[in-house]
Structures are given as structure tokens and as C-alpha cells.
Amino acid sequence: MTAPRDIQAYLAEFDDIPGTRVFTAARARQGYWLNQFCMSLMKDENRRRFRADERAYLDEWPMTEAQKQALLDRDYNRAIDLGANVYFLAKLFFTDGKSFLQAVGTMTGMTADDYQAMMIAGGRSPEGQRSIREGR
Amino acid sequence: MTAPRDIQAYLAEFDDIPGTRVFTAARARQGYWLNQFCMSLMKDENRRRFRADERAYLDEWPMTEAQKQALLDRDYNRAIDLGANVYFLAKLFFTDGKSFLQAVGTMTGMTADDYQAMMIAGGRSPEGQRSIREGR
Amino acid sequence: MARITAGVATSHVPALGAAIDLGKTREPYWADCFAGYEWTRRWESEQAPDVIVLVYNDHASAFDMNVIPTFAIGCAERYVSADEGWGPRPVPDVIGHADLAWHIAQCCILDEFDMTIINDMAVDHGLTVPLSLMFGQPAQWPARIIPLAVNVVTYPPPSGNRCWLLGEAIARAVASFPEDLNVQIWGTGGMSHQLQGSRAGLINKPWDTAFLDRLTADPEALRGIPHIEYLREAGSEGIELVMWLIMRGALGPGARELHRHYHVPASNTAVGHIVLENG
């Protein structure tokens, strides 16, 4: 058995990764309704209702105001801070007609062109991005 | 690991039990729509529609004619032969206002009173009911 | 630190729930059956567990033929009573303990159990009848509940040994939960019964009694009982007894019997009930 047995130690390590929020139980619970809202966008009828009046559609879901605002703003980092997971958010990306590349790029603070150029050049290096504590 | 590893040998033993049909994959597949029909009776609206016209409601489900007839006849042994499982059938027992005791008793060939009396007297003995092959 | 203080096992016959709901528990047919739970009702009110890990099986209520999890752990805040065909049982909503449930789920997955996490489900008689037996008809249940649903309907169910191992993993998980909680684990279902065919009504008191005895006298032996033995000896629905082994696996080797009750019949079933103090 190679898996770590101590769940607290297992979870604590996740906070040491720069710019990364792992979808743990705590986040899954916080983001439950936000993520269920995203799932609803798998139906075209719901996508249409959402597009027609985003605010009204969001108000049908028991989310916090901060969660609704993050979605209205398409502030995906904020949404993830508030419990979203990217695979649920993807339903919103696609409802908006955005690709993963376009939507994910907005989370980096880079322009779409710069992000695309970085990916074509081989992507972001892991150097210095592995561990906050160890600075590697 | 105490479980038998050979699935064929595991399943073959089930056929050696008198008057018993184990809900194996083969039965689960055969009875899929019959059992899904039973699940639909968990909604009062569906129970009402079923009671109003049993045949019409059954015809909405892609079951075999034999399966439908077994349900119309409340021939539970036949239904189980055709892939039903008793916990799914229970939704039909309850839709009919029958208890498990009343419905299960009909599968034994005994009268309701005789079955009830047997249970009060301590139930059916396992003697001779364990194995067809071994006669025990 | 959370600790498992006791294990409780009981049959969960739907007719027992109906008898309680309809006020029939003192009728001649039922009086002896319910009398055997009186000791436990007093004991539970003294024990006042904070949380109960309630091992049961869903009887084609929350799970239909489309999703059949071997081990499903409820991590929700609340569960409503299922409508099994005659309307939902008139019992309080079941309040979960999401913190401990998620903790157990996470620990068991790290421990290489392939859990299914559930955040929305209705709970059927398999879960609510044991609550009624131990707690009567309160306005709200006196403990938080973590439902653990085990597939014993579609074959193969998990082996008795796998159930025991899951019990051990649950015990490790509970012991690593930082909050001070009095946790019980209940195993439900059984004892001997068969709800189909010409063999319906089968009851095997000697086999059931030996099973109850071995829970303290030789629990390890119970791990090795193959499914075919449950089917032959305890009837086609007696297979539910594998769920008792999750409860037993979660207790220490020195668990002590505090109370036992055995009654035939409740509807088609032999009612068995045992209370084990952890040790």
C-alpha cells in the first residue's frame, strides 16, 4: 500500500502547490450548488434561459451572492476559490462559445495571445512551480 | 481472500437451491425494463396512472408480452422467472396495498392463512431445502 | 478524538416500521417482537451517541438498475424518507454528519476501498426502520446518521471478508477524526428470510443463533462464510447479513455482548438483534 494513510497530511500537501486549488471535500461542499448550476447547462433549454437572463437564472440556485457574482463576471479563479471545479465550469465556457484554451487562459493574468503563444512554445515550465515551501 | 474466484463455479451453485432464483447478471439484464417499470411506481402520479389503466401503462415500457402478463396476473413467481427482483416488485405490492407477507405468501402455493400460520409457528424449515443435488 | 463505542445489529423488516407508524406495537402479533428492543431503547438514551454509521442496503429505492454501487457512503447534510410505493414513512428527516462522512469517505479511498460518494438520496426502510426500533417516534432523531448503503440485491454482493475489511477501515478513519465524538456503528438486515418462490418463509433458527454466538465467540470465522452458505441456510434475502460484518469488523477483537433478541416471525423474517460494546 503506497497511499498515504493520514488524510490530514495528504490534504495539507495540496496547499503547498503554487496557484493551484485541489478539488477536495472542503471545496466540493462549498461549491455544491455552484457546480450543480453548471451541470444544468448541459441542457439546451437551460442554456437558453441562462443566456436570456443570467441573473434571474442564477437566482434560482441557492448559491452565495459572491458565487453568483463570480459567475456573472466570468471570474473563474474567484469561482474556483469559492468551490467551483473546472470540469463543471466548462459547461459555462461552452455555453459562452469559448474553448478550454480561451477560458483557462483568462485565469493566468496573461492576454489570450500571450497564453496561446506560451503554449505553442512548449507551455509553462514547472521550474519554481512545484512547491511554495521548497521554492522549486 | 475467501471469495471464490471462478465466477462460473460461483454462479452454478445458485441453481442448486430449491425454489430460489438468485438475482444474477443474467436475470438483471432480462428483467431490466420490468424492474425499471416497478421503480416508476415510487411516484404517486404513476401509481394513479397505472391503477387507472394497467395495460396502457405497461404498454409504455419495452417489456415482453410475457412480462406484462405476469405483472397483470400478479404472478410473482413468473415475473421473477422473467427477471424481476422482489425488491422492485415490492413497489407493485405496495401500490396494490398488499404487505410483503401477503404478496410473498402467494408465491408458495399456500393460502394466505396457511402461510401466515406457518410463519407464526416458526417459519419454513431449511431441512431438505438447502441443496437439490445433495437432497439436504 | 472520535471513537466507536458500540456496534448494534438488527433486522430492518418494513412491517416493523409499519407497526410502529400505525401504533400496533402492543398488538399480540407484535408485542414480543418489540419487547426485545426495550432494553436497547433505554441503553441508547443513556449512551446518547453523537453519530451513527448506519450500514444498510437500499431496496431498489435510491438506486435502480442504472446505478448499482457496491459501497455508497452518504455525505449529505440531510436525507428524506423514500416513497416505496405507499408514500414515504412518516418519520423525521435523517440529518447527516457531513464532516465525519467525508472524512470516512476520503480515508477509505486512500485505504484502497472504491467508495461511491453520495450527496443526494432518499433513504428507505432499510435505514429508517432501525432508527424507529432504537429511538421510537421522536420529533427528530437524537443522533446524526451516516448512511452506508451496500449492494446486496444484484449479484455478487461484496464478500463477507471485504465487508469486514471495510469495517476495519471505517474504524481507522473514525479514530483519526479530530473531533470528540461518540460514534456507533450499526449493521442491519437479515436474519434468515426468503421473499420469493416455493421456499419463501424459510427460517433457520439454529444457523441464526450460531451467527449471533460467533459475533463474539469466533468472529473471524464469520468472514469466511461464502455467499452460497447464506443463500442455502438463511434464505435468498439472508445475504443481508454480510452487512453485519462491516459493523463487526469496525469493533475490536474483544467486543462484548450486552444484549440479544431473537424473534420469529416479523412478516416473513426472523428478527435478530444484538448490542456489542467495543473492546
Add this chain to the structure above:
Amino acid sequence: MARITAGVATSHVPALGAAIDLGKTREPYWADCFAGYEWTRRWESEQAPDVIVLVYNDHASAFDMNVIPTFAIGCAERYVSADEGWGPRPVPDVIGHADLAWHIAQCCILDEFDMTIINDMAVDHGLTVPLSLMFGQPAQWPARIIPLAVNVVTYPPPSGNRCWLLGEAIARAVASFPEDLNVQIWGTGGMSHQLQGSRAGLINKPWDTAFLDRLTADPEALRGIPHIEYLREAGSEGIELVMWLIMRGALGPGARELHRHYHVPASNTAVGHIVLENG
């Protein structure tokens, strides 16, 4: 007797599916990426597998927050393509192999894997993109598919070791299936990618290359990689690589590399692809 003849691994980036569906595979951005699959497309048409056990993860399509199975095996006759927000991909329905799927499900449960059996689900890009990569745009897929969905979204996913062990159990199950079938097992997802936050776009070619090397050079070492290493080295979505270990665990120790392809980027992701002959 059924036999696993080969293992195939590939990334399942949704943009790869979109490029195929929209006829863009020869555009400059995509040409090199798709060129690496041409060898495999020829090889697959020669191999003509009867059944593919297709290990993938559902990306919040069939399973929402309410039901999160660790290992879900599809036993249905047919699966439709999921609507992930821009309508279902225009691909043929996926035809299952219910006989073999149920056989594997039953064997794995007896083998003490806690499977969830699924009889109705839509399949998302995780399953359909690999089919498109290997088979192009046929009127119907040339093989029957057994979907095996692994939770890698909500933590913890299964350990790499547990995935490997499941692969071994699947291999035992396939070997005990009486019908003569040419079975492949595919592991999908990965390689390095991160779809969130300031670290999005992370690609780790040296680590990915070592992972590909070790699939034949030192596969046992892959079992022990902890989740945190996938997260640090391969990005938050690189954890999908644990699914490749189910594929690898199902092959013998002497599996031989027939073909490899590695390309950066496809959308946000490092595309990795390898073909292993069983041995």
C-alpha cells in the same frame, strides 16, 4: 478464450475531438499532433479488436456532485454522446459488450473491488475523443466498448497502486471469459496539464517522457507515485495519468512498446500516446 492483446494510452483533450469534428486536423496548429496517430490508425485497422475496455474519466457529465463512483463499469448495450455544453459530439453511439462487461464486473467484485455497475449513462469527450483519434469518423465504431469511468475529479482519486491492481483483476476476468475475443485495454487522460489558476498551462516534458519510458522500463515504479507528485509535476489535471496504470496493470510484465507520440500543445495539454503489445 478472450485475451488482452494490447494496451493503448492517449490524452483525450476535447479540442482534439473538436478539430476532428470541424475538419481541422490538417491545419498547421493540428497537423503534427494528428500525424502521430496515423501509425496507430493503420495498426488498429489490422488488429481489429473485438472489444475495448476503455478507461477514462467522466468530466462532470454523467456524474454530478450527487453520485461520485470511484470505479464505474458500463454494462449497458449502448451509450450516447453527452452534451457538455455545446451539444453532443457528432459521433456514432457507442455500442457496449454487455456480456463481457457484466463478466468483468462480477469477477472484479468477487475479487474484492468495490465496483459501481452502470446501465445507463452518456459518455463524454474522455471516452469519445480516443475513439476518434484511433478510428477517425466511421459510420459506426469498429469495436464494442466497455466504458470504465474512474473518479479523478473529486479528491481523493484511487491511488495509482489501486488502479494497477484493478488492471490486474480485469486481466484475470478477461482471461476467464469463455468466448474467443481480441480485447484491448485503453488508458486515457493526461499527460501534463493544468486547467486552472496562475499555474495554468504547465507542461512538464521531462516528467512525461520518464512516465512513458517507465511504462516498459520500470512499470512497477509507477505504482508508487503519490497523488502529490502528479499534482506538482504534471499539473492539477495530470492526475488523470493514474488511469493509464489500470491499462498497464492489465498487461504482462514483458509488455513491449510498439509506438509512441508526444506533442505540445493541444489546447492546454501535452498530448501523450503509446501503444503496448501485451507480453
